[in-house]
Amino acid sequence: MTTHVKPLLLAIALACPAAFAAPPVATGTGGAVATISEKASQSALAILNKGGNAIDATVAAAATLGVTDPFSCGIGGGGFMVIYLAKDKRVVTIDHRETAPNSFTPAVFQENGKPIDFDTAVASGASVGVPGTVRGWHEALERYGTMSFKQVLAPAIQVATKGYPVTPTLHGLMVENEKKFSLFGSTSQLYLKNGRALPVGTIVRNPDLAKAYRELATRGYKAFYEGPMAQAVVDAVNRPPLVAGASVRAGGMTLADLSNYEVRIRQPVHSTYRGYDLYGMAQPSSGGVTVAEALNILEGYDLKSMPRANAEHLYLEASRLAFADRNAFLGDPEYVDAPVDGILSKQFAAQRRSLINPNRAAPKIVPAGDAFLYENDQSFPLRPMQNQIMREGVHTTHLTVSDKEGNIVSYTFTIESWGGSGIVVPGYGFLLNNEMTDFDFSGPAPNIPEAGKRPRSSMAPTIAFKDGKPAFTIGSPGGATIITTVLQTIVNYLDFGMPMNEAIDAPRLSERNEAATEVEAGFTGSAQAKALEAFGHKWTVSPEEIGAANAIVFNPDGTVTAVSEGKRHGTGTALVQKKGY
Template sequence: MSPRPRLVPPTLLVSTIVISLALSGPAFSKTPVATGTGGAAATISEQATQSAITILNKGGNAVDAAVAAAATLGVTDPFSCGIGGGGFMVIYLAKDKRVITIDHRETAPAGFSPTVFTENGKEMDFEKVVASGMSVGVPGTVRGWHEALDRYGSMNFKQVLAPAIKVASDGFRINANFSHLIDVNAGKFQLFPATAALYMKDGKALPAGTLLRNPDMAKAYREIASGGVKVFYEGKIARAIVDAVNKPQTAGGAQARAGNMSMADLANYEARLRQPLKSTYRGYEIYGMPLPSSGGVAVAEALNILEGYDLKSMPREKAEHLYIEASRLAFADRNAYLADPEFVEAPVAGLMSKEYAARRRELIDPNRAGAAHAAAGDPYPFQKDMSYPLRPATAKLLAEGAHTTHLTVSDKEGNVVSYTFTIESWGGSGITVPGYGFILNNEMTDFDFSGPHPNVPEAGKRPRSSMSPTIAFKNGKPAFTIGSPGGSTIITTVLQTIVNYVDLGMRMDQAVDAPRISERNGAATDVEPGFAGSGQGGTLERMGHRWGEQQEIGAANALVFNPDGTVTAVSEGKRHGIGSAMVQKSAH
């Protein structure tokens, strides 16, 4: 398989929310950490936070609040998320004491085949595929929201979409980051007049401070509010999506490859309720997302490897060296074996077994960095079913969009939601659905462009993802949630934050703010600016580690359920201009 370009944008701006159920709306203040006994909220979008509070004030539960906040982020953060994409939701139901997941990842249209992204025996140009109808998967977000509300919410679409409709209609002032994201996507956005008309003026990005209204998105939300999920998948919106994919409206003289999506592809789309992946780590029960997310498996395998070490007793750099090496081995396996479980029999039980982790642990030199591009292990002897014949070679790490939204929610009844959703790259495919104001995803570029490989494109298949919404329990009760955007760095951000919090004894805000180190079995380990020249980085360099630089890695957020009954909401303390967290005190 030929190398693929890595997409590392100059700025990584991602929406991050932490919401807890509240009975009355708090005043907003810009602080990334807050602790109290009532509801909590932490988000980069004041409008999304307010939407959640509005729904909570009307008696909605955590699921209702999560959908309301997510819908508003589709307006205020349209380049990272929206109804043109898909996602994964992990839900803890306090009354039933069980965890379920809703997989509403995008699927490949029925016209897809394993060779869809090859031409004359070669892989197509990655960037040209992104900005085209070919890259668009069948959107799953609206179906996922419907399943969540219908099964576990207390409100309907009309109620939870009302705040987002108001924001889209009234407008909001865009900030410098929003304007910057238009600017870095200018080439892609200029291809599509509906996108350029919304976000550009005279060929340039709208400047910070512009009041941006999106009446077309308000119209889309109103139609969903009145007609329900069928409007999106079988009605006028579905027809508009199909037309936008198959006949992209481009600027004069420009060309974009057409997709091959049908009305039947949308009508037949189904969300999947899947059993979560459960692993243990030092007395915690860790619940993560199953395939087609690779995050739950990879985080569990790396934690199992690390569990064999007494990290608490080690100097920080020694523990971080072991974290890097465990991540390297977990990614070698993740890249080789994992894909949509409806198409591939991945050896998940073997990869997550403690015995297999012990075997992988033997490969780690406690004092020296391992070779780049570690080989995949053989988890099949650790499967209960010994019939699997597959022994794939190590695969290269694919380019994967780092532009996603994560939110985590708890309510007064003890229910918890950890939710990550996306349209893939910044600005997705760049195609705004004419008349409806939302951008379509480019999720199909998460497939391997050529094979043989478990993650090649196939009709109806969901591309492998790294999204890792996580809920941790202790003694049967929620202990903390963690999640992040960031493409394949999601896995390492979640893993490193858990290690910082559980093993290195950091408070959750310290665990989130600590310098990020992301080893994904590549030639170099990605770090943020300034790390390579630091004392911490220098010590690891002397152990053989080599660095590659990313502007920022991830945008983690967390809720911590403290033993005294309080909750601590944590957002980024430095990334993305500092997040905003608040916990509302209970009324007495």
């Protein structure tokens, strides 16, 4: 919603051990930032050092990630931002998820009444949702920031102009996307050479993206949603810039779709776990609700006192049940009446917990529970259906920033699949999302395509508090594995007592109510795997890297510790301000 790494990319990374340095951890007393990009973290720190707050620094980091990590995020997509405002002691969230163009119908991804091939849907104008990122950044800065677009975009403009080297990770992603990118002339020109991925070490300059950022710096968000840039987006969606002989589905986006786009300021999902208050993202993201339900189920067990395998078995089973309910109920709240209060209730969690066999994995995919029974409002006419688990893009990015005043941002944003739709907007240098493939291609289901609707997401930016004070943030990319990455990291940190860097670096297990649990390379055959196999758990046959998490821990002594990945996605970067700022 990153990060799965294909076997080729993993082989490249293993061949470059320098990319797998010691876990990036930084501790200090000032503002902090953790991202998967050194240049993005540096951009955030530069803004903090100039007096900007966490919101200003977040936009600076995000804009830079749009340059250096363009295949997972950028202004052609959307996201969810969870913000803690220290002065007011409150948490707010900004939903700038992409919306379906007004031309959308439930049958948009069907032919002759049957769903079309997923990859065919991705590489098309039809997969592109109305981007919300720019409007989301504007709302964040206007409401809660202290700086202008001109100030916070300056670092990213410099990176786009001067260029950045192709890393082994980025090269691997280009290789993975050669087929898709080669369909579009504007994309091939930027990221391929003679139809092949740019070699490691090549300096990539993106003057068109620098131009797009300059227009935003000059005219504000309207530069994206009205005028020449908006027209370029619409043209790219409706008449994709294809190379000779290529053919893809066209979209049906209009200038009105862009100019009418609105963000939503939503109440966060609030839950509790072992004395902590957790705040996450509400619908249309399923992340906050699903993480909370799984934790509510796990709260009934004394995981600390158990053998590790027994506790991990329960983690997997709780995740399985929570995903069954997620798939049955959750979607855009403006289109779907989901029993969120029921799902979040401790009573519902107790009922779901009673279904877990502490000694054996569920033998098959489990059905959803009836969360409507735990709603205060009994007027709901709907009951859950057992929905097909749709394939979901896994390529997103997460970052987190805090400032010396105590403000915090946990932010996940995306263009969906690696490289999104594959379409670079001619003249503006950014990739368009394929977010519409996050809809279920057929129904009935709460997440079917509809005009103006926001597809269900799994993004789960989270901020945790203890006794009213910030304790930690956590978030990750990874499609539906975002939920399990955040959940597992919280369990590792709070229940197993791991330091945050170890909690993040531990092998990830992602159970999403499917026949096999998704695992990473090297897990199958390990002692940990064999211990869980004794409970009946099964693993995916093609292990891939899961997620690229970032966190900040607020220590009891007043210091902060920023933590990024120690090995995934080529290693992240954690920075903390030095004294004097």
